[in-house]
Amino acid sequence: DAKTTQPNSMESNEEEPVHLPCNHSTISGTDYIHWYRQLPSQGPEYVIHGLTSNVNNRMASLAIAEDRKSSTLILHRATLRDAAVYYCILRRPDNYGQNFVFGPGTRLSVLP
Amino acid sequence: DAGITQSPRHKVTETGTPVTLRCHQTENHRYMYWYRQDPGHGLRLIHYSYGVKDTDKGEVSDGYSVSRSKTEDFLLTLESATSSQTSVYFCAISDRDTTGGHTGELFFGEGSRLTVL
Numbered sequence: 001d002a003k004t005t006q007p008n009s010m011e012s013n014e015e016e017p018v019h020l021p022c023n024h025s026t027i028s029g030t031d032y033i034h035w036y037r038q039l040p041s042q043g044p045e046y047v048i049h050g051l052t053s054n055v056n057n058r059m060a061s062l063a064i065a066e067d068r069k070s071s072t073l074i075l076h077r078a079t080l081r082d083a084a085v086y087y088c089i090l091r092r093p094d095n096y097g098q099n100f101v102f103g104p105g106t107r108l109s110v111l112p
Numbered sequence: 113d114a115g116i117t118q119s120p121r122h123k124v125t126e127t128g129t130p131v132t133l134r135c136h137q138t139e140n141h142r143y144m145y146w147y148r149q150d151p152g153h154g155l156r157l158i159h160y161s162y163g164v165k166d167t168d169k170g171e172v173s174d175g176y177s178v179s180r181s182k183t184e185d186f187l188l189t190l191e192s193a194t195s196s197q198t199s200v201y202f203c204a205i206s207d208r209d210t211t212g213g214h215t216g217e218l219f220f221g222e223g224s225r226l227t228v229l
Contacts, residue, residue, distance in 0.1 A: 032216060043202045043220025044155065087154070096162040097143050097206045097214045098170065102155035 004088045009107040012078045020073040020106055022088030027068050032091045034100065035062065035073045037084040044087065044102070047073065083110045115139050116221040118203050124227045131190040133224050135203030143206045144186040145170075145218070146178060148199040155202065161186055193228045200225050
C-alpha cells in the first residue's frame with residue numbers, strides 16, 4: 001500500500017493561514033487523497049478529499065501537485081478550534097470504504 | 113453531526129471476560145466499521161460491514177467478532193478480553209454515492225474507552 005509522510009507537528013498563529021504538507025511519492029494513479037482531522041477526545045472527522053484536481057470546501061482547500069506525489073491541506077484562517085491531529089490518507093478504490101489507512105498524522109497547535 | 117452513538121463510552125473489565133461494544137446509527141448508512149486507536153499506531157480497522165449480515169475482517173481482526181442484524185446496529189465482541197485489547201474503539205459509518213460507489217467520507221462516533229486489567 002502507498003504510504004504518506006507528514007511532519008509530526010506544526011504550529012500556527014490564530015487567524016493566519018496554515019499549510020499542512022503530505023508526501024506520497026508511491027501513490028498510484030487511482031489512489032484518492034483524503035484528509036481527516038481529530039480534535040482532542042473526539043473521533044476523526046472528514047475534511048476534504050480529491051483525486052487529481054485541487055478541491056475547495058467550507059473547511060479547507062486541498063492542493064495536489066501535478067505529479068500527485070505530494071499534496072497540501074490549506075486552512076485559510078486558523079482558529080483555536082483547528083488545533084487537532086491531521087491525517088493525510090491515500091485510499092485505493094474500493095467498494096466499501098475499507099481501505100482507509102490512518103498514519104500518525106500531524107499535530108497542529110494554534111497559538112492565540 | 114452524524115447520528116452515531118457508541119455504548120458504553122467507558123468500560124473497565126478483567127482479563128478473560130467477554131465484552132460487547134455497540135454502535136448505533138440513525139443515518140441509514142450502508143457501511144459500518146470498527147477501528148481501534150492506540151498510541152503509536154493511529155487508527156486500525158478491526159472489522160467492517162457492507163450490509164445487514166455482511167461483514168468482513170480488517171487489519172487487526174484477531175480476537176474480535178462482529179454482528180450486524182439490523183442496518184442501524186453494529187456490535188463488536190471480545191469473546192475473552194486480553195490486556196492487549198485495552199484501547200479506544202471508534203465506530204464509523206459511510207454510504208454509497210449516486211453512482212453506487214463509496215462517498216469517500218467516514219463519520220465517526222465519539223469512541224469507547226476499554227481498559228482490560
